[in-house]
Structure formats: C-alpha cells, structure tokens
Amino acid sequence: MARGDQLARQWMIFQRLMTSRYGKTVNDLAADLDCHPRTVYRDLDALQVGGFPIYNEKVNGTKFWALMASAKKSVPIPFSLSELIALYFGRDVLRILKNTVFHDSLESLFKKIKSTLPAESKKYLKQIEKNLRAGSGPHKKYDKLKDTIEMLNEAVINKKVIQIVYYTISRKRVTPRKVEPYKLWFYDGTFYLIGYCRSKKDIRMFAVDRIKMLNLTSERFQVPADFNVDEFMKVSFGVFQGQPVHVTVHFTSHAAGYVREKVWHKSQKISERSDGSLIMEVDVAGTQEIKHWILRWGSRAQVLEPDSLREEIRSEAAEILGVYANRSEQIESALTT
Structure with missing residues (x-):
C-alpha cells in the first residue's frame, strides 16, 4: 500500500x-x-x-x-482531504509563477487555511505534502514581469484599451500596437495575451514577456459577444494560428503506446493497426507547431499527408543530417564562431 x-x-x-x-x-x-x-x-x-x-x-x-x-x-473550515490536496497541488504547480499575483495570492490563501487548522490536522497535512509534488517543465521567469502581468490583468478585467511596444521574434523588430485585451492565457510555461490588434485589424496573440512597453489608456471596449477563447484556440496545436490543415501521421509500434496515452489535440482520431502501430489524424491551424512535435518522434513517425508537410520534414531531416555529417569540422566551427 x-x-x-x-x-x-x-x-x-x-x-x-x-x-x-x-x-x-x-x-x-x-x-x-x-x-x-x-x-x-x-x-x-x-x-x-x-x-x-x-x-x-x-x-x-x-x-x-x-x-x-x-x-x-475546533475545525472551523469544512475542507475535505481532496480539496486540501488540490489546493496544495495547485500552489505547487504555480510555483513557476512565484512572485506574480497568481502564485502569491494562492500561497497567501493556503497559509490562511493552514492557520485555521488544529495542530493535529497541520501535522497530518504536512505528512500529506511530503507525498505529493508537481514537476515543472521548461518555463519562462515571470518574477520580473509582475507589474506587467498585473497591469494586463487589470486591463482585461476593466476592459481598457492598451498601448504596447511588441517585439516579434520572427522579424526581429519592435512595433507599436493598440490592443483590446480579451484574455490572459497560460500555455506550456508561457503567458499570452489574446486580444484585438487595431493595427492588424484581427485577433492576435502576444507573448507577455515580449511586450517591451505597456500603457493603460482610459478608453474602454467591449469583447464581442460571440468571442469564445476555447473556440478561438481549439484548432491550434499550441498557440499558433493559421489556415486549417488536415494532418495524418503514422506511428510505429515503438511509439504508438506513448502516443495513445494522451490527448494531443481535441480533433485527434486514432486508428489502430494490426502490427501494433497506429495512425493519428488531426485538423490543426497551420503546420509549424505540429511539424516540431512530429520531429520529436524521429524515425518513429511518418507524415502521410499533406505532401507539403512531408516535404518540410524531409528537408529538415536532410539539414539535420548535414549538421552531423562531418563531426570534427562541425564541432570546431561551432566552438570558434
């Protein structure tokens, strides 16, 4: 036991x-x-x-x-064990956001709850805490962005238009934007702001850590009644937006067990094969993110369609092969560049 x-x-x-x-x-x-x-x-x-x-x-x-x-x-708080564990676990999960309003507020709440428990209950909860720990994957450090996150949160709640200076990594340049902030969204260790960009006249996503300047205006806006963040994000394989693409991937039996363990995308359909392999079909927004995901599986994953994605991965694999073709020269070049 x-x-x-x-x-x-x-x-x-x-x-x-x-x-x-x-x-x-x-x-x-x-x-x-x-x-x-x-x-x-x-x-x-x-x-x-x-x-x-x-x-x-x-x-x-x-x-x-x-x-x-x-x-x-002497037990003035009606928390069940599962509720206390869930609260502790939530605090542990959010420790990557330490020194932000999200983690610190939950930490404060947890301390208040513990202060109301009798001594024997505190001792018992301490034993429980030792048996539960949440690991953290790659994430960004948000303690230096505490003020930015709080200002964005205020803007979202009060529906205030913001002016930002945003750095776009792909183009390596900063641009001023005027944005109607709809929602703060946390995904895969990164905070994003979802909002209507008046410059682009479209709903866009902005990585919070790439916002170089932020100003709250007194101008107010209304979120469209038909906007739903889950609907907006459901086609994306992560955070990227783009034209819907139907992707079919074959996974060998060596990878199939790991693939079928998780729901990778809401649209996924899995077909089992007699040899233990499987075929997964998904409808995603663009192919940039799913391409990187497929590459993680190496030779255990093969794109069946679309042909354009097959070619992208074939080209990427050829470049990787080139990188490792001449080990001594490549290493020397990397160390001296």
Whole structure:
C-alpha cells in the first residue's frame, strides 16, 4: 500500500467521524472505504497515536468510534482531504509563477487555511505534502514581469484599451500596437495575451514577456459577444494560428503506446493497426507547431499527408543530417564562431 493511499484513507476516516453525529462502527467505515475491517482498525490506531481525539464506546453491545465533540468545534473550515490536496497541488504547480499575483495570492490563501487548522490536522497535512509534488517543465521567469502581468490583468478585467511596444521574434523588430485585451492565457510555461490588434485589424496573440512597453489608456471596449477563447484556440496545436490543415501521421509500434496515452489535440482520431502501430489524424491551424512535435518522434513517425508537410520534414531531416555529417569540422566551427 502506497503511503499516500494510506494517508488519504485515514483522512477520509477522520472526515466521516467528524461529520457523524453518533459515530461509526468499523464495519461501517470498511464498507464506506471499500477495505477490510482490519485495515480500518490499523488506521484508527494510527490516528490515535498521531494525536487525533478519537475514542470508542459500546452502545447496546456494538462498538462505535467517534470524534470528541470539542474537536469537532475546533475545525472551523469544512475542507475535505481532496480539496486540501488540490489546493496544495495547485500552489505547487504555480510555483513557476512565484512572485506574480497568481502564485502569491494562492500561497497567501493556503497559509490562511493552514492557520485555521488544529495542530493535529497541520501535522497530518504536512505528512500529506511530503507525498505529493508537481514537476515543472521548461518555463519562462515571470518574477520580473509582475507589474506587467498585473497591469494586463487589470486591463482585461476593466476592459481598457492598451498601448504596447511588441517585439516579434520572427522579424526581429519592435512595433507599436493598440490592443483590446480579451484574455490572459497560460500555455506550456508561457503567458499570452489574446486580444484585438487595431493595427492588424484581427485577433492576435502576444507573448507577455515580449511586450517591451505597456500603457493603460482610459478608453474602454467591449469583447464581442460571440468571442469564445476555447473556440478561438481549439484548432491550434499550441498557440499558433493559421489556415486549417488536415494532418495524418503514422506511428510505429515503438511509439504508438506513448502516443495513445494522451490527448494531443481535441480533433485527434486514432486508428489502430494490426502490427501494433497506429495512425493519428488531426485538423490543426497551420503546420509549424505540429511539424516540431512530429520531429520529436524521429524515425518513429511518418507524415502521410499533406505532401507539403512531408516535404518540410524531409528537408529538415536532410539539414539535420548535414549538421552531423562531418563531426570534427562541425564541432570546431561551432566552438570558434
């Protein structure tokens, strides 16, 4: 039995005793938790040893376990274990946004909640925290953009037009823009602003860390009633926008198991093959992002359509081969350039 499962079960026992008026029998608890009565006895012993005010008494020959009435009054917050774990996990996930309003506000809330818990509950929660940790992938550092994020958030909430100076990586230049900010969107370690760009007369996405200057105006706007961020983003394979393209990819049996484990795109359709391989079809906005994703799978993925994407990947593979063709010369050139 994993330690995290044991702690979760014990906390559920504690919650049931706390909400029960007359207490619970071991058989009642075992039925509720779908486990053996012996397991419940061990958990009750562990809770008592841990300092929880649990006692038992016989009523008409039947032993009932209950929580002392005074202890029930000392738990002023009706959070379940799953809610506390979810809150802790959410705070942990957002630690990459430390020193921004999103992480710091959740951290403050978590501290307030912990301050209301009795000592034995704090001790128990500390044990739970040791069993749960969220990893973080590649991400940008947003602590230096705290003010920018807060200003954008204010602009979105109050529907205020903003003036920005934006750096476009592909063109390597900055341009002034006037934008109606619709939504802040966080994806794959990056904050984006989705809004109507008056210069381009279209809804665009702006990476927040590439906004070099920001000014809130007093001018207000209205988000179109038919705008829906999920609809706007559903075709994209990540964040890029473009013309819809139907893409079909064959994955060998070596990669198929990993591919079928996840939902990579809302439109994906997977067809299993008798040899253990699979074919995935998706409808995406442009091919730039999905091309990089397909390249991650190396020779285990082959684009079947469209032909234009097949050619892009073939050309990319040829360039990669060229990079590694002459090892000594390439390494020397890279180190001396």
